[in-house]
Amino acid sequence: MKLTFSEALQQSTPAFPVGVEVVTTRGIDAGQMCRFAQDLLRDDRIGWISVTDNPGGNPMLPPDYLAGQLADSAKNTVVHLTCKDNNRLALESQLWRYAAEGFCNILALSGDLPAAGYPKCGASVFDFDSAALLAMMRDMNAGLKVPGRRGNIETLPETSFFAGCTVSPFKKNENELVPQYAKLLKKVRAGAGWVIPQLGYDMRKFAEIKRLLQLNNVNIPLIGNVYVLTKTAAKMFNSGRLAGCVVSGSLLAEIEKYAAGADKGKTFFQELAAKQLAVFQGLGFSAGYLGGVAKPEDVFAIIEKLKQFAADDWKMFYKEIRYPQQDEFYYYDENVLTAAQPVPTLRKRTRNVNLFYRFSRCVHALAFNRGHQLYPLMKRIFAFWEQKHCVCKTCMKTVHRIEEMSKHILYGCKDCGDCALPDTAYLCPMSQCSKNMRNGPCGGSLHSRCEADDKDCIWTIAYDRLKYFGDWEAFCNTDVSCADAALQGTSSWANLYADRDHSAVKK
Ligand code: SF4
Numbered sequence: 001m002k003l004t005f006s007e008a009l010q011q012s013t014p015a016f017p018v019g020v021e022v023v024t025t026r027g028i029d030a031g032q033m034c035r036f037a038q039d040l041l042r043d044d045r046i047g048w049i050s051v052t053d054n055p056g057g058n059p060m061l062p063p064d065y066l067a068g069q070l071a072d073s074a075k076n077t078v079v080h081l082t083c084k085d086n087n088r089l090a091l092e093s094q095l096w097r098y099a100a101e102g103f104c105n106i107l108a109l110s111g112d113l114p115a116a117g118y119p120k121c122g123a124s125v126f127d128f129d130s131a132a133l134l135a136m137m138r139d140m141n142a143g144l145k146v147p148g149r150r151g152n153i154e155t156l157p158e159t160s161f162f163a164g165c166t167v168s169p170f171k172k173n174e175n176e177l178v179p180q181y182a183k184l185l186k187k188v189r190a191g192a193g194w195v196i197p198q199l200g201y202d203m204r205k206f207a208e209i210k211r212l213l214q215l216n217n218v219n220i221p222l223i224g225n226v227y228v229l230t231k232t233a234a235k236m237f238n239s240g241r242l243a244g245c246v247v248s249g250s251l252l253a254e255i256e257k258y259a260a261g262a263d264k265g266k267t268f269f270q271e272l273a274a275k276q277l278a279v280f281q282g283l284g285f286s287a288g289y290l291g292g293v294a295k296p297e298d299v300f301a302i303i304e305k306l307k308q309f310a311a312d313d314w315k316m317f318y319k320e321i322r323y324p325q326q327d328e329f330y331y332y333d334e335n336v337l338t339a340a341q342p343v344p345t346l347r348k349r350t351r352n353v354n355l356f357y358r359f360s361r362c363v364h365a366l367a368f369n370r371g372h373q374l375y376p377l378m379k380r381i382f383a384f385w386e387q388k389h390c391v392c393k394t395c396m397k398t399v400h401r402i403e404e405m406s407k408h409i410l411y412g413c414k415d416c417g418d419c420a421l422p423d424t425a426y427l428c429p430m431s432q433c434s435k436n437m438r439n440g441p442c443g444g445s446l447h448s449r450c451e452a453d454d455k456d457c458i459w460t461i462a463y464d465r466l467k468y469f470g471d472w473e474a475f476c477n478t479d480v481s482c483a484d485a486a487l488q489g490t491s492s493w494a495n496l497y498a499d500r501d502h503s504a505v506k507k
Pocket of ligand 1: 432
């Protein structure tokens with residue numbers, strides 16, 4: 001009998017199962033997609049299928065619709081769950097439905113920016129990010145504690161989600177890559193039970209993820225991600241239009257050569273995919289994963305090619321599949337598999353470490369730092385102003401007005417009431433990050449620019465600043481945070497002093 005997804009990944013010596021991505025469709029014509037999924041699951045060579053959730057920000061049939069069509073397939077199906085178009089209530093509700101239907105294998109993603117909708121582009125939500133979503137599943141697995149009707153705390157039945165996450169190692173610059181790795185470790189601490197890196201064609205970067213987890217004593221299954229290219233897909237990945245998926249100029253040049261052949265490069269693409277799987281197997285990844293294929297016979301052809309390789313061939317392929325971007329930054333040196341620590345980097349005073357940042361740090365250290373001697377006094381003053389007395393109410397309103405105006409001018413503050421500025425090196429995630437990311441970057445930046453391409457990614461700036469002042473390690477160890485919507489439109493200063501905001505948890 002076929003092992004379930006979690007059993008296959010967690011065996012003491014995994015047999016390198018291979019999973020396949022199934023992309024849902026827009027509209028009700030789901031026949032072809034269902035047949036593809038059924039044919040795959042019927043074959044013993046395929047360990048599981050993984051069903052996308054509105055990929056590329058386009059509205060599609062939900063993943064559990066397809067999964068529900070496949071009898072007894074729940075344990076061999078991974079459903080993707082993204083935060084782009086659901087707030088935390090909708091995400092929780094979705095998770096209860098998945099748990100009730102037996103879909104426990106969830107890939108938690110922040111998600112792409114919405115790209116389409118009826119009649120025009122939809123608004124994005126990003127109330128949560130992938131780290132917060134993972135933390136919610138971890139807490140649901142432990143029995144979610146919720147307020148009961150009589151003011152007591154009730155514990156809901158435990159779920160058994162086997163949640164996974166992604167990481168995007170194909171970043172060109174240090175200030176993009178290091179935050180990606182930090183966020184991966186944060187997601188693991190938030191409950192990720194397996195990891196699947198984003199797409200790229202430089203095996204050294206995949207080896208880095210393996211080493212990063214090893215050196216941080218993280219022993220969870222790692223799945224090698226392969227996208228079976230076509231010339232069209234390669235051009236799209238090269239243009240940066242698909243967040244987190246990278247085809248470098250040197251690979252594109254090679255692809256154009258092969259694509260001019262009689263089979264349009266199909267043999268080359270399938271061989272490249274099989275070689276990538278061989279490298280993953282050789283590096284000790286628990287499983288492989290194929291995307292970009294629409295016919296079962298193409299999937300099987302790649303798996304058969306993989307079987308034909310000799311045991312040590314992967315070492316040659318590891319050296320061969322190296323298509324980095326120009327001047328790409330690596331976290332470990334060339335001997336990544338034996339590296340004891342990351343390559344040392346300098347604390348650089350970039351243009352991001354400016355006077356304005358220094359000013360913000362000083363103000364925070366004086367007035368809002370729990371360890372400062374002024375803090376207890378400020379706490380008492382704000383507690384006094386928060387009394388119901390009408391004079392105090394006027395004082396509080398005036399203070400809130402001053403806060404709102406000054407922070408709006410200085411930081412583009414949106415008055416969320418649950419201020420993240422000290423965590424994010426004084427860059428407001430509500431106004432300056434297209435996805436409101438509070439726990440580290442999404443996977444979408446390209447050459448340090450935001451996926452929305454209208455600004456630098458705030459996390460690249462935050463990294464430069466925090467690293468320069470030696471605060472990066474401390475940021476990496478912070479808990480997962482998310483804004484409390486109930487505080488919107490209230491004074492974040494008052495909320496800090498009254499321990500109502502996210503930072504109160506850290507005490
Ligand atoms: S600013 Fe950075 S984290 Fe925010 S959406 Fe853009 S790329 Fe993602």
